[in-house]
Every structure is written in C-alpha cells, then in structure tokens.
Amino acid sequence: MNWLTNYVRPRLRALVERRRVEVPENLWHQCPACERMIFHRDLDANRRVCPHCDHHFRVGPEFRFREFFGEAYEELELPRVPVDPLRFRDLKRYTDRLKEAQSRTGAHDAIRAAAGTLGSSPAVVAVMDFAFMGGSMGRAVGEGFVAAAREAVRRRAAFVVVTASGGARMQEGALSLVQMARTTAAVQEVKEAGLPYVVVLTDPTTGGVTASFAMLGDVHLAEPRALIGFAGRRVIEQTIRERLPEGFQTAEYLRDHGMVDMVVHRFDLPATLARLLDLFMRPRAEAPAAPEPAGEDGGRALPPPAPEQDLEVLDEAADD
C-alpha cells in the first residue's frame, strides 16, 4: 500500500486543499504568481487575468462560452454514463467525490459543450473544467467529447476544445485509459468530415489528455505560461536522471519547440479563434455557390468554364 499512502493520498489531499483556496469566502484573491491581492471585481473585469503580473487564473466552461459566443449559445446535452463501475474507494467513495464536485460546480462532469457562432463560423466548443476533480478524464469526459465532436460534424461546424486536465481519472482505472483511444477516433471523424479541429491548451493540461485529443489539433493555441506536459517534471527528472531546462513544459517552451503554434493572451483569444475558423471555413462555405453566367447567353447551355474563369470566380469570392 506504500504507493497509495505515499503518493495517492498526498495528491488527493493537495487537490482538496487547493480547492478550498480557490473558492474563498472573502472578496479578495491572491495571485498565485505575484502573490498580490486583487479585488474580486477587478479580477472579473480583467477577465480573470492578474492586473499586476498578467497571470491567467483558471476559468471554467461558462466563462469560455461567454467569451467565445457572447450570450447566444446553446449548451449541448452530453450523455450520462453509469458511474463508479469499479466501486472505487480511497479516503472517500468515488460516488461521494462525484456528488461533491457536481454540487460545487453545478456540472455533471469535467466537460461541457456548447454550440454557437464564433466570429462568423458555426462552432461547437467543448471546455474542460479543472475545478471538477482536476479535470480528470473518465467515461463521462470521453463520452462528452465524442458527443460534442459528432455534433460538430452533424452541424458542419468547427470543433474547438479548451483543455484543462490532470489526466486520466484513476477511480475508473482502465476504463478511463480507453477514453484516449475513443477521443482520438472522434477527432478523426471531425477531420474526415473536412472540418477544422482547434485545441486551446490552458493551465494545466497533462497526462492522458495531453497524450490524446489535446495534441491532435489542426492548430494548437495556448494561454501564456500554461503548464502543458505528460508526466510531472519531478517524475521525468527522476526517470532520466537529468535536470530539465528552465521553463520546461510551459506554453512558451512548447511553442519554441514546435508543439504549440501560438501563445495567445486571453484578451485576444476570441478574435484569434474567430480569424482562424474563418480561414478554415470560408472556402468551403463559398464553394457551392454556382458561378453566375456572364453575358447575355439566355438559356443556352454554357460550355465548361475555362481554368481562367475559375480563377476569376475565386478572386471575386476572396474580395467579399
């Protein structure tokens, strides 16, 4: 039981204790980066970014939906799955932990999804909630992700996922690991439908989520200084017996080494996403528009258009 008492129990305790700090009763928040105090209204007005040091606080699904869609979005009903297949119990029953997380966050599990218009493109956005059991991926998150991906295909919409996860949900054992394969297959369905799949990596994105759908995007955006990795820094150092470079596993480090395309400030995220989706979606949206017959040929059947004409049509479309 050494592994459980030495490793699992402290981790669980740390999770629970951190949660307590995250939901303070008072009106002031302490920035975990610069340790200065911020009045809660100032923090909200600044989109939960520290006005002193630019630290991006963790935010939940509702915040993201409003940022991306404004008020006009439709939250998707995600499938319910049978809970606690292994009847898992550590310090508490898994079912009790779930109930506690559900009552605290008001969500069914660690993922929520909504559909709407992002910029000028139809989009389905799935957002993970780190406040729900560390954003861990069990069957509910896997099923939710698959359902959201399929809804994007059904609506011919772009699929955007905002990740935040400690990895697989250990209380579901191998069933949580299977979700890595399931979500990967769902990403493939989106790609086969010719629709864009964009990942927004936020602090922290680790473990089985990094090892599956979080790294399969057509484009990877990340919030500044977000922790993104598979295993923890200490575990890697102990395994390879080497010191890791400064800034290892941050968004900026991964961008400099090719795993992240852009590090985007939270203020710029909606506009950046809108621009990207517009680039991905526009040619497809305009392709079916038949070229208008030029001249006064009346009902005469038009000869097949010459290649130059095709180009002109594309030029006109691009000017719109």
Ligand SMILES: [Zn+2]
């Ligand atoms: Zn700060």
